[in-house]
Amino acid sequence: MPEASCQKQFIMTTRKILITGGAGFIGSHVVRLFVNNYPNYEIYNLDKLTYAGNLKNLTDIENAPNYHFVRLDLVDATAVNNLFNEHQFDSVIHLAAESHVDRSITNPMDFVMTNVVGTVNLLNAAKEIWKGNMEGKLFYHVSTDEVYGSLHDGGFFLESTSYDPQSPYSASKAASDHFVRAYHNTYKIPVVLTNCSNNYGPNQFPEKLVPLFINNIRNNKPLPVYGKGENVRDWLYVVDHARAIDVVYHKGKIGETYNIGGFNEWTNIDLIKVICKTMDKILGRHEGESEKLITYVTDRAGHDLRYAIDANKIMKELGWEPSLQFEEGIEKTINWYMDNQQWMDEVTSGDYAKYYDKMYASR
Numbered sequence: 001m002p003e004a005s006c007q008k009q010f011i012m013t014t015r016k017i018l019i020t021g022g023a024g025f026i027g028s029h030v031v032r033l034f035v036n037n038y039p040n041y042e043i044y045n046l047d048k049l050t051y052a053g054n055l056k057n058l059t060d061i062e063n064a065p066n067y068h069f070v071r072l073d074l075v076d077a078t079a080v081n082n083l084f085n086e087h088q089f090d091s092v093i094h095l096a097a098e099s100h101v102d103r104s105i106t107n108p109m110d111f112v113m114t115n116v117v118g119t120v121n122l123l124n125a126a127k128e129i130w131k132g133n134m135e136g137k138l139f140y141h142v143s144t145d146e147v148y149g150s151l152h153d154g155g156f157f158l159e160s161t162s163y164d165p166q167s168p169y170s171a172s173k174a175a176s177d178h179f180v181r182a183y184h185n186t187y188k189i190p191v192v193l194t195n196c197s198n199n200y201g202p203n204q205f206p207e208k209l210v211p212l213f214i215n216n217i218r219n220n221k222p223l224p225v226y227g228k229g230e231n232v233r234d235w236l237y238v239v240d241h242a243r244a245i246d247v248v249y250h251k252g253k254i255g256e257t258y259n260i261g262g263f264n265e266w267t268n269i270d271l272i273k274v275i276c277k278t279m280d281k282i283l284g285r286h287e288g289e290s291e292k293l294i295t296y297v298t299d300r301a302g303h304d305l306r307y308a309i310d311a312n313k314i315m316k317e318l319g320w321e322p323s324l325q326f327e328e329g330i331e332k333t334i335n336w337y338m339d340n341q342q343w344m345d346e347v348t349s350g351d352y353a354k355y356y357d358k359m360y361a362s363r
């Protein structure tokens with residue numbers, strides 16, 4: 001890989017940025033931050049609007065003059081090329097993905113198509129319009145800590161940790177990371193990558209642990225804990241991830257990877273007990289009432305034991321650090337879901353209700 005070089009400061013100039021997956025959980029927070037903080041940047045949000053994409057996540061900025069939405073499937077190479085030709089983007093922040101591990105176990109090919117083929121389609125389109133002039137261009141690939149595999153004997157994931165993906169989801173993300181680095185090495189596309197730990201916060205689709213359990217507690221439904229609940233995840237508030245993406249976009253070094261995490265490890269069962277306790281307070285229930293909903297169910301196949309990010313590189317080199325303590329973040333998150341029950345009810349009706357019955361009936 002060529003020697004890392006300092007990226008240009010984009011802040012005062014006009015930029016045309018394609019953000020993919022901007023209608024999803026993390027993407028919507030990234031789009032909001034860029035639209036609000038950089039009025040001189042033109043932000044294009046590309047999203048297929050799968051079950052996980054929801055334009056209601058962005059109603060507060062949808063009429064901003066520097067915001068544009070494009071509905072497009074990244075798997076459609078011709079459509080991706082046409083879009084690049086039309087708009088001549090100078091940078092890409094790529095978040096669109098199939099993102100749920102359980103779905104990757106039942107439908108791995110969806111993950112190959114969007115996460116691998118979709119990423120290569122984007123890289124090809126960028127390569128074509130940037131060829132001959134890579135100056136000021138940037139392909140920012142957003143990835144996950146899951147590519148490093150599962151920690152069993154202590155320690156942390158470093159940027160230099162070997163890849164060892166264990167699920168179809170993490171294998172597809174690992175493949176996409178490899179393609180991004182290969183395009184940098186082979187075609188000199190200016191790239192930067194980040195690998196982040198588990199996010200929590202507003203607007204997360206309720207197939208994921210935190211919003212699923214908040215919603216089930218509200219509705220007095222069982223809380224399906226996989227295995228013994230001993231798996232460990234490292235949780236980061238979603239807005240802090242978006243802030244990190246802002247910092248890496250502007251100050252990251254070309255060709256580099258930065259790990260992002262909150263140094264905030266929880267076993268699933270301890271995290272679930274915090275959510276139960278906070279919900280008891282908010283709902284006016286007796287302490288311990290929500291915990292009675294905990295139900296141990298069949299474990300996830302190939303369930304990774306522990307993820308833990310060493311985020312020292314981004315902290316020391318780029319000056320980023322999380323802004324929220326976990327206790328504050330989780331209370332804020334629970335309050336958001338309680339205040340936005342219509343959002344929750346809309347996304348959990350229809351097809352999702354069928355998915356839920358199928359996914360949990362067999363456990």
Ligand code: NAD
Pocket residue numbers: 020021022023024025026027046047048049050051052053054072073074075094095096097098099100114118142143144145173195196197198199200204205
């Ligand atoms: P999400 O599932 O909430 O959103 C994904 C978005 O991508 C949706 O809006 C969906 O409509 C869109 N999309 C899916 N397939 C597409 C396609 N073929 N073409 C265009 N758009 C498509 O995901 P998220 O949790 O916000 O994750 C965003 C990114 O961050 C992913 O790349 C994920 O791997 C990564 N990541 C997530 C976490 C986490 O905890 N959620 C942690 C680290 C990294």
Ligand code: TDX
Pocket residue numbers: 099100101102143144145146197198199207208209210212224225226227231232233268300
């Ligand atoms: O019903 C459940 N019961 C349960 O015990 C669900 C949905 C999950 N779990 C467990 C599995 C995990 O150990 O909770 C933990 C968190 O599960 P998820 O929310 O599905 O997240 P995880 O599998 O850790 O992956 C997430 O973090 C990294 C995101 O979904 C990925 O997109 C991201 O890359």
